[in-house]
Amino acid sequence: MNTPTRTSVKVAYSLAGGALLILAAQLIGQFGLAGRAWPPVMDVVSYVTTPAGASLLWRNTLVTFSSAAQGFLLGAVIAVLGAALALVVPIIRPGMDRFAAILHAVPTIALAPLLITTVGREDAPAVIAALSVGFVMFVTMASGFANTSSAHQDLFTVIGANRTRRLARLELPRAVPAFFDGLTLSAPAAILGATIGEWFGAPMGLGLVIVSAMQNYQMALLWAAAMAATIMSLLAYLVFIQLQRVAMRRFT
Amino acid sequence: MTRARSIGMGIVHLWPIALLLLSWDAWVVLNGYTSTVAPRPWFVIADVFTGFADYVPSILYTLGMALGGLVGGTLIGFVGAVLVWWSAALSGVVTPAALIIRSVPITALIPIIARIVGYGDPAVLASTMLICFFPAFVFTLSGLAAIPEAGRDLFTVLGANKLQVLSRLGVLYALPNLMVSVRITAPSAVLAAMLAEFLMGTSGLGALFSQARSYMDMERSWGTALVATVVSVLVFVGAQLMERRVESRLT
Amino acid sequence: MSSTATLTPMETKPAEHATRTAVSVNRADKIFTLSRGKKLQALAEVDLEVREGEFVAIIGPSGCGKSTVLRLAAGLDRPTNGTVEIFGAAPHELATQHRLGVAFQEHALLPWASVRSNIALPYKVAGRKVDDARVDGLIELVGLKGFEKARPKQLSGGMRQRVSIARALALSPDLLLLDEPFGALDAVTRRRMNAELARIWGEEKITTILVTHDVDEALILADRVVVMTGRPGRVRTIKNVDFPRPRDAATTRSPEFHELVDELTSLLDANDGDAA
Structure with missing residues (x-):
């Protein structure tokens, strides 16, 4: 009885808060409180609704989305395989942990020259996205694999499970919630990685649009592109957090 | 015996790095790349050591911006979380704002900040602060939410007000979480500082990197990447040590 | 009380003994090494024989x-000193x-699997075809008919332990x-x-x-x-x-x-x- 009313109050607060924020952003722009660089929200919206603006944003959003999605898939697959390998072959585990920590600490921008030489300007965004995703996924999967309860491990020992069956029937299903945790965390990382890659001379993409709009002082376009990237990231986050809730219900 | 053992431990922990250096070198040599395409690792390392004096001002600038942003952003996140914990109505404004800030890629944020604040130190600092804000906010909030009922009941029975609950219980639960957030965001702060420096090209490792690239000085540009990695790893390790200290103190 | 009867197909009964020794623990010590080299002796010279x-x-x-x-x-x-033999082997x-069938104090049921698949787990781990009739029989034996599709968290503590015992019995250990x-x-x-x-x-x-x-x-x-x-x-x-x-x-x-x-x-x- 109590909980639904409380959640609905929370949602109402959040909606009101969101509306308030938009209004504040509009007013700051309208009265020029933050200078010329902060346009009124309505200007940005009206730019997005022009056919030229819409088509420019849409095409570049698609490019960034496809780089981010490719990198997301690649990074997630490699990280899960790596974490599973480290689980099955424990001797390589310390080295891989250390390597993943270093990889995480590498500022992705530092990898850009390396990647442009190796994979080229077109594919660099996807690869940087894959690296950003890969670290997060590796760490969450490694800890997901590590936290199997000792009672379950004992059970599989006494019923005589071999390594593959233990992996398939205990460790993999047990790590499913961690897997979705990792996806939720790394979805924004994929989009960030893709846009960083695009700063280094990719032919298209939101990252490129943002930099060129900044340099050419096209404020409506800059804000619109930034919003497109944000909305993409937000949607990915919201989708994965739902999946993660389902996984939590199903696997625990 | 112990020496052999420590060498063994070194191999166990560091084999991927050795593998990486060797395959980097092999890749350059086998493809016959000249140093304008891709330098060999040994020359890059040599450039870092011989030209270290050139790197120092940039390192200090980036480090200062990253640490300043880390401290500032974490504090703002902490205060924001306490405010939300305090008032349900305020959470209505702060929660959607935090969700949006979480989702904005820094690559989209930095150009806007640079335009609003103007090119220079404040823009770099504002970028690193915004990056560190959200994790600090979320981790503090979850720490405050983890105050056990029993503890709260005890304080209610003792007639404590909300401020006392916060200062005696809340901080105790929030601080370890806050340190986790510092560890997580430390490398991101370095990344954000470098991205901002790269874009604005005024000072710092990001700017050094951008200049080296435009002069086709590959050893310097890869050297900057290497130095930036080391700086970032050191910041991360420092944050990790601090986290352990706080944790052993509080638990 | 003794019955060397027909429970296991693997068993070959020695003619001269009515009962074999199932478990034999001989002078078993168990010493755990704790952190900083401290030792804890859990068992000292335990002898135990269990007949089949x-x-x-x-x-x-x-x-x-x-x-x-x-x-x-x-x-x-493993014992620190002494020996443990089960049916004459390690x-x-x-x-x-x-x-071997084991039921722990923690039921150790798989939270994502139904009652039925939890009981059938030993078959799958052994790589054998699940004997549906046997699983149904066990569900009936432990009084959980009608709960085959339930997941562990939907069951009471007593029901979970019954599933755990049924699982231990699945392969007629x-x-x-x-x-x-x-x-x-x-x-x-x-x-x-x-x-x-x-x-x-x-x-x-x-x-x-x-x-x-x-x-x-x-x-x-x-x-x-x-x-x-x-x-x-x-x-x-x-x-x-x-x-x-x-x-x-x-x-x-x-x-x-x-x-x-x-x-x-x-x-x-x-x-x-x-x-x-």
């Missing part, structure tokens, strides 16, 4: 190492041949190890589960070792009760329990039963005195 088809209960105060004995028999730990061989399977249950449910376990055991007659701290439970179920003392764990005494089966309420109300309960309880109390 026998139900043996191990009782003792908490921390006396009774669960350690069970872990040695299951091959989950304990872990029984596990690799899928001839040669040896059943029960580590306080009802330890987390309330007294009423616990007695009901004792009665059910007695009934199930009456039907399957599997060599069983039960670890418990509940004297009544041991006397309701076991042929022999091993009393252990604490720190380090030693076998203090072994009692034969000759009450006729099935042991119903009439048995547990009898003066002989109470006498034995009092005797064993006082032994446990004396142990605490010794340890202090």
Whole structure:
């Protein structure tokens, strides 16, 4: 009885808060409180609704989305395989942990020259996205694999499970919630990685649009592109957090 | 015996790095790349050591911006979380704002900040602060939410007000979480500082990197990447040590 | 009590003995090395023989190492000194041949699997085809008909333990190890589960070792009760329990039963005195 009313109050607060924020952003722009660089929200919206603006944003959003999605898939697959390998072959585990920590600490921008030489300007965004995703996924999967309860491990020992069956029937299903945790965390990382890659001379993409709009002082376009990237990231986050809730219900 | 053992431990922990250096070198040599395409690792390392004096001002600038942003952003996140914990109505404004800030890629944020604040130190600092804000906010909030009922009941029975609950219980639960957030965001702060420096090209490792690239000085540009990695790893390790200290103190 | 009967296909019965030795623990010590080189002796010179088809209960105060004995028999730990043999071989061989059934105090059910697939798990792990009739029979045996599709979190504590016992029985093991399977249950449910376990055991007659701290439970179920003392764990005494089966309420109300309960309880109390 109590909980639904409380959640609905929370949602109402959040909606009101969101509306308030938009209004504040509009007013700051309208009265020029933050200078010329902060346009009124309505200007940005009206730019997005022009056919030229819409088509420019849409095409570049698609490019960034496809780089981010490719990198997301690649990074997630490699990280899960790596974490599973480290689980099955424990001797390589310390080295891989250390390597993943270093990889995480590498500022992705530092990898850009390396990647442009190796994979080229077109594919660099996807690869940087894959690296950003890969670290997060590796760490969450490694800890997901590590936290199997000792009672379950004992059970599989006494019923005589071999390594593959233990992996398939205990460790993999047990790590499913961690897997979705990792996806939720790394979805924004994929989009960030893709846009960083695009700063280094990719032919298209939101990252490129943002930099060129900044340099050419096209404020409506800059804000619109930034919003497109944000909305993409937000949607990915919201989708994965739902999946993660389902996984939590199903696997625990 | 112990020496052999420590060498063994070194191999166990560091084999991927050795593998990486060797395959980097092999890749350059086998493809016959000249140093304008891709330098060999040994020359890059040599450039870092011989030209270290050139790197120092940039390192200090980036480090200062990253640490300043880390401290500032974490504090703002902490205060924001306490405010939300305090008032349900305020959470209505702060929660959607935090969700949006979480989702904005820094690559989209930095150009806007640079335009609003103007090119220079404040823009770099504002970028690193915004990056560190959200994790600090979320981790503090979850720490405050983890105050056990029993503890709260005890304080209610003792007639404590909300401020006392916060200062005696809340901080105790929030601080370890806050340190986790510092560890997580430390490398991101370095990344954000470098991205901002790269874009604005005024000072710092990001700017050094951008200049080296435009002069086709590959050893310097890869050297900057290497130095930036080391700086970032050191910041991360420092944050990790601090986290352990706080944790052993509080638990 | 002894029946070397037809439970296991692998068994070849020596003609000259009516019963084989199922479990034999000889002068087993178990010393755990804790952090900073500190050592903890959990068991000292434990001797235990369990004949095939026998139900043996191990009782003792908490921390006396009774669960350690069970872990040695299951091959989950090795003795520091001494030997443990199950059917004349190393304990872990029984596990690799899928001839061992264990129910833990923590039920260790897979939270993502239904009652049915939890019970069928040993078949899948052994790489055998799931014997549906057998699984249905076990579900019926432990009284969970109608709950086949339920997931563990939808069940009560007692029901979860029944699933765990059914899973332990799935492959008709040669040896059943029960580590306080009802330890987390309330007294009423616990007695009901004792009665059910007695009934199930009456039907399957599997060599069983039960670890418990509940004297009544041991006397309701076991042929022999091993009393252990604490720190380090030693076998203090072994009692034969000759009450006729099935042991119903009439048995547990009898003066002989109470006498034995009092005797064993006082032994446990004396142990605490010794340890202090």
